[in-house]
Amino acid sequence: MSAPTLADVRAAAARIRPHILRTPVHTSDTLDRLSGRRLFFKCEMFQKTGSFKYRGATNAVQKLDADTAARGVVTHSSGNHAQALALAARVRGIPAHIVMPRTAPAVKKEAVIGYGGRVVECEPTPAARQRMADEVAAETGAVLIPPFDHPDVIAGQGTGLLELLEDAPDLDAVVVPVGGGGMLSGYSVALAELQPLVRRFGAEPKNADDAARSLATGVRQPALPPASIADGLLTGLGDITWPIVRQHVERIFTVSEQQIRDAMRLVWERMKLVIEPSAGVGVAVVLSDEFRATAAERVGVVLCGGNVSLDKLYW
């Protein structure tokens, strides 16, 4: 499987248009003042299932031929991709098997079930997840749709960039949160071909900075043990996303847990948007001292999702 191109992203946009929401771009005088720039926030928390993941899942599911699709899809994820794939499958009218560790919070299982997915529990280890997903695939004939390291998923995530450019022309840079690198890759391949002078940056928690160190050293680094509230960004780069990031991303900025919490709170408070910690990471980057030296007047920032527990405060 090879890296998608701008043409793939455009084809994905046409394919998923009937199914996704076209999310708006919001601005904020307060955040402009604090950052010393003009910021354009792509509001992916408004996307169906509450995150950008619905784009990639929908593209992958809709692209399947009818016979393959009929056998269903399977993934192992306890995060936003799980919900996204469950709904994308329901919309196509096919089964979705979501392998989740039996220790995953009940609310996450219920969300998947609410979108029509079938939760398959496994032991909470990466090996057990993979084994269970393979078993489900063998039993049912379902196709594995991984959360990020797949050309159709990457191309789907890139469709947000096409919308962002329509609403915020003449950008000087984009800042995209990076976990496995699906969205960062999708945005970067499309942007490099479409508007190569727009600078492409990643945003990552300091406590999960494997992508930043991968890019800085030129050698892909493994994911660290989970130690950030930005639970969407804990994964390492994949076989497909890593070469794209290496080639097309200029730099990945990192921010502390406190910076993430502060940024998240600021967006809730001033922009009235419920964003999850992973989305706070991009905001924290453009407000950081480290980013201040970056020459870029107009900056696009992706608010990647808004799926948070409302049973606790994050600050």
Place this chain on the structure above:
Amino acid sequence: MSAPTLADVRAAAARIRPHILRTPVHTSDTLDRLSGRRLFFKCEMFQKTGSFKYRGATNAVQKLDADTAARGVVTHSSGNHAQALALAARVRGIPAHIVMPRTAPAVKKEAVIGYGGRVVECEPTPAARQRMADEVAAETGAVLIPPFDHPDVIAGQGTGLLELLEDAPDLDAVVVPVGGGGMLSGYSVALAELQPLVRRFGAEPKNADDAARSLATGVRQPALPPASIADGLLTGLGDITWPIVRQHVERIFTVSEQQIRDAMRLVWERMKLVIEPSAGVGVAVVLSDEFRATAAERVGVVLCGGNVSLDKLYW
């Protein structure tokens, strides 16, 4: 001072257009399903200063002639009108004196100061507030801009209705939270003249149901002692708003504190919008059993503001 008309609302819309945000209308499959209708949420939490109050304050301030304006404006409020008037005055380049009880939370005083207003403290009684406001007016020549019972304020609040009708045509009903009745009056006078068949409803906490009882009995009832988390809706109807509400509003629905909290949480969780309890009141009404019998397929609901403390959970 007499009741504003549709022409006043239209003039207000033209007057304030350069200064306000045109707020979007959001929809939600989940809330449509729960309510059994199509709901169109007017997102006033995105308005400058975080509530619809900026419309009325801006209209009143911008309408002043230059000599009067130069002497400044004054109000007594510790709520959203205080912040709205402070910013509206700063935009016009005139002083705003905001009389607040010395017991008001520091964060509310800081918000007013942040928007360029001057906070004048008084004892925490209605009489002391009024006396202090009169004193400030006498000393400075500033004009009193009350929070709701003023034709220019009412006309300004009504501008939201014109936008709502543009984005959500063919409504069968609107549901507007009511405290002093500024927004409900503005929406109702404009709608009665423009699309008289659209049903006009108010939404009020059960624990502050003076407007509901006023409309039901035909006799204006005084405000109750504060007993609702919907702190924007604790005021009684005014000399100007009461006759408008009596003439143009069909019914005011009331909801419990638990219904308000549940509705507020639902909007945060599913729509990713930070709304304040007062905005939850309108949502709670359209989800209530009591409202279920109301014939109305397409209903506009005003999410009036999003100014909440993020230091606590509301549920």
